[in-house]
Amino acid sequence: LYVKMAIIGRSILRALQAKLTNSVRNISKFSHNKVKYYNTNSLSAVIVAGGTIAIYTAYQCVASKSVLAYQPKNAEEGVRAVRLTSRERRFIRFASVEFDGQLYMTPQDFLESVVEADPRRT
DSSP: OHHHHHHHHHHHHHHHHHHHHHHHHHHHTSOHHHHHHHHHHHHHHHHHHHHHHHHHHHHHHHHTOOOTTOOOOOHHHHHHHOOOOHHHHHHHHHOOEEETTEEEOOHHHHHHHHHOSSOOOO
């Protein structure tokens, strides 16, 4: 029984080997220049197409990472959260000029802030 199975297995292996050898011989009959030329063009086309698809997909993934439930904060909420230092509070008390929403100290204001404890309001 084992001998018959070994003979059958060997005959199947030889038949497959013969078919593979014939296939390789048939492939080698083609002109190598034409096969390489077509393979190079098709390979480069596949690489370019794959690269384009990869770049497009990556761009779509990066561009779509926005939070849809995002609500911008009010300007007042941002101001409330800021804690001013003692120097900043003192600057605001003595600054007398405001331009475009920005506080500025004149030289007189600066001298008063250094010399006096409280600003003079006239």
